[in-house]
Amino acid sequence: EVQLVxxxxxxxxxxxxxxxxxxxxxxxxxxxGMNWIRQAPGxxxxxxxxxxxxxxxxxxxxxVKGRFTISRDNxxxxxxxxxxxxxxxxxxxxxxxxQAVALDYWGQGVMVTVSS
Amino acid sequence: DxxxxxxxxxxxxxxxxxxxxxxxxxxxxxxxNGNTYLHWYLQKPGQSPQLLIYRVxxxxxxxxxxxxxxxxxxxxxxxxSRVEPEDLGDxxxxxxxxxxxxxxxxxxxxx
Numbered sequence: 001e002v003q004l005v006x007x008x009x010x011x012x013x014x015x016x017x018x019x020x021x022x023x024x025x026x027x028x029x030x031x032x033g034m035n036w037i038r039q040a041p042g043x044x045x046x047x048x049x050x051x052x053x054x055x056x057x058x059x060x061x062x063x064v065k066g067r068f069t070i071s072r073d074n075x076x077x078x079x080x081x082x083x084x085x086x087x088x089x090x091x092x093x094x095x096x097x098x099q100a101v102a103l104d105y106w107g108q109g110v111m112v113t114v115s116s
Numbered sequence: 117d118x119x120x121x122x123x124x125x126x127x128x129x130x131x132x133x134x135x136x137x138x139x140x141x142x143x144x145x146x147x148x149n150g151n152t153y154l155h156w157y158l159q160k161p162g163q164s165p166q167l168l169i170y171r172v173x174x175x176x177x178x179x180x181x182x183x184x185x186x187x188x189x190x191x192x193x194x195x196x197s198r199v200e201p202e203d204l205g206d207x208x209x210x211x212x213x214x215x216x217x218x219x220x221x222x223x224x225x226x227x
Contacts, residue, residue: 035216045157045165045208047216059215062117095164102155102170102212109164 002026004096004107011113012086022079022096022107030054030074033099036081038092039109046092049081050099064090086114118142122209122219128227135196137222139209144189146213153212156185156194160205169194196224 008020022034036048049070050059058070069082079096091114097103119142129135137156145152156169167176169185172192182197196203204226209219 037218044206044221045159045210045218047210047218050216061215102153102167102176103210103216104167104170104176106164106166 002098002105004098004105006094006096006107006110009094009110009112011115013116014087014114016086017082017084018086018112019083020081020094020096020110020112022081024077024079024098027098029072029077033057034070034072034079035097035099035103036070036079037095037097037103037106038090038112039095040089040092043092048094051079083112086112088114090114118145118211118214118217120209120211120217120219122207122222124222125220126223126225128225129199130227131199131201133199135199135203135224137194137207137209137224139187139192139194139219141190141192141211141217143214145192145211146189152188154185154187154192155210155212156183157208157210158203158205159208160202163205165208199224 003025093109095109097106157165159165173185207222
């Protein structure tokens, strides 16, 4: 069974940093690209970043480019999102999702709240 | 950047009835490899999004045949026939031809 479990969220002050993790199981992690998607409270889905299976290709949404860094450790079956210079508008539920033909499996999400 | 316009924002339906959701893109979603990467998701209250339809018209594993997708180029439609209670929630289209962009969402609710 494919499982994706996010962690690392919490309350953080504006301008500070936070690192999210997504632990994958039930499939060969190193064979799949991965994504981060977020959802602000009461709002729709926003794609944040993508990384290919071998980390050769990395893409970011304009809203986070230069502040967020996506990475992965295939030996640990783990996807990461390093978030710096956090703003109030980054407050959201952050999901990781596996990339097949579509984003086919999603985690339950981890909440990030940016507030003083 | 590709903009995905999803309509309607809210769609009241009766159980057993039919629903239709539209998704339009600001540019063609036909990839250079000939495939069209337009997908549909359902997010039930308090849950993560779940994949319903991939590449326009292909049902994901376990998705009932009440759900169907169609369209081409820039215009796409998700149809739900014989609406059941578990179909209620927020529907999103996603394009992954040009990076990734979600539509704004459609709330399917009881009339």
